[in-house]
Amino acid sequence: MFRNVLRNILSRNVLFIICVSVIFGFINFYVAGHDANVAVSVSKEFLLSLLMPFLTSLGCFLSPIFVPFFLLFALFDFYLAYKYGLVTKSMLQAIMGTNTHQAISMVSSVSILMPIVLLLVIVGMVVLTWKCVRFRPVVLLVTGVGVTVALHAGWKHSHRSNVERQNNNIAEMAANLRIFLPGVVGDFVYMTGLGMSDDNRPAIPHTQTDPAIIGTAEGRRKNIILVIGESAFADRHTTYGYTAQNTTPAMKTMADKGRICVVRQAHSAANMTRVAVPMLVSFYDPDHQGALYAEKNLVELARDNGYRTFWIASQPGRGEYSRTFGYVSEFSDYVTRQDYNNATSHVNWRDESLLPVMKEKFADPVSQKFFVIHLMGSHESYSDDRTEEDIRALPDADSYDQSLHRTDRILQQIITMADKELGDYTLVYISDHGEIVGQGHGIQYGGYDQYKVPVYILDRDRHYCDMAEGMRNNYGYYTSLMTKYLILDMMGYDIDPEYIKNIQNHDRVLHSDGKVYDYKSIPRR
Structure with a gap:
């Protein structure tokens, strides 16, 4: 009995879940501590860190899609926090607003091999995930409940504190939700909101003139x-x-x-x-x-x-x-x-x-x-x-x-x-x-x-x-x-x-x- 339990613990699947969950959890806590304008909450940070074991329990078809993606996003978020000291709204806006030329240019400025290395890393992570994961309904249920509780709490707080903006664009809603979702998940939600938003309000003439102007001449x-x-x-x-x-x-x-x-x-x-x-x-x-x-x-x-x-x-x-x-x-x-x-x-x-x-x-x-x-x-x-x-x-x-x-x-x-x-x-x-x-x-x-x-x-x-x-x-x-x-x-x-x-x-x-x-x-x- 004990030998079977030990074998199960040391199985490739469990070790993989533990490794990626620990990495993601560490990154999530680190990023949460370096997120600007975010309400710090250790309990939410812990619950949101359950996202990775949740994703690794989806099975060999879905996990190889979501696990590498979120792990790479987490590493990217960690890089921003480490290099710049704080992950800010403006920084995330800048990233999402970067046009294709600027993005390619900035990546190639690091190294011309960077896109190749990045592609190889993604492929390697997909293959590794496919080989190591399997469907685990119990883990999926427990971790899914934890993540859902954190997301619901964040949504409830953001909705309550942002009544006057409830009818505004999705980027504003995502920005306010990020305040109550510390760490990688909050940053991902905000960047997703930016990507979905089309805040191109029309240039309708204004009627109000700033009071600094007190006269007009030729x-x-x-x-x-x-x-x-x-x-x-x-x-x-x-x-x-x-x-x-x-x-x-x-x-x-x-x-x-x-x-x-x-x-x-x-x-x-x-x-x-x-x-x-x-x-x-x-x-x-x-x-x-x-x-x-x-x-x-x-x-x-x-x-x-x-x-x-x-x-x-x-x-x-x-x-x-x-x-x-x-x-x-x-x-x-x-x-x-x-x-x-x-x-x-x-x-x-x-x-x-x-x-x-x-x-x-x-x-x-x-x-x-x-x-x-x-x-x-x-x-x-x-x-x-x-x-x-x-x-x-x-x-x-x-x-x-x-x-x-x-x-x-x-x-x-x-x-x-x-x-x-x-x-x-x-x-x-x-x-x-x-x-x-x-x-x-x-x-x-x-x-x-x-x-x-x-x-x-x-x-x-x-x-x-x-x-x-x-x-x-x-x-x-x-x-x-x-x-x-x-x-x-x-x-x-x-x-x-x-x-x-x-x-x-x-x-x-x-x-x-x-x-x-x-x-x-x-x-x-």
């Missing part, structure tokens, strides 16, 4: 160009004192000649594109996160004051991650992105593809024009964001520096075309956020590199260069939140000085954990 600048970069770290720009490589020769020459001004000690108000870009083109900011969908944005205000508006982007504008700025773009008189109104424009993820469209639209005969040009810039993988010309120019540089050199060339081409087609114009270039070179951005304990951004202003009389300098806060920083007020002044709008003073007195940023901090106090280990 536009002060005939043509306005806002160029939004991507993942540009100011300290790697030659114009900001970087000497290892000449990453920005064109901007450096223009700065030396006084053609552009360089706004130093500038930082973004967020470290992720999804929230950083809307802060440049709407009244959305760390302390007014409802303004994006409630008030007129800069595109609408430009149209109200007689400007024809254009949004030209190599970045997409649909999906949970990019919809915030995609939403704003669709208020424009003309918009083209790689995923919108692109049949004749042929725009793709390469910034060079925007140049023919810009040339055509710069020549539009209307007297007043407002352009937003949203670049792919230096998004990972950096090797995709350079050309042979940049490699030849900086043969000893790393791929990130070469990508900055490429953006410098793009800016020079934009300025050359604007000189020819527009004549009278003012241009502002600012990156959405900075970059921790080699790691990325949106990293919970990543520090300030992911906030430090370059800002260039080209203005005929340097009026807006001086205005930007006067907008520095009490610590001497220029925050990206001021950019919208520069643009609005160009459009002819008068801004209540108290709003400027409030930003100067309270240097606030929206961090990757979704919390608001003073810039000097962002989380550090």
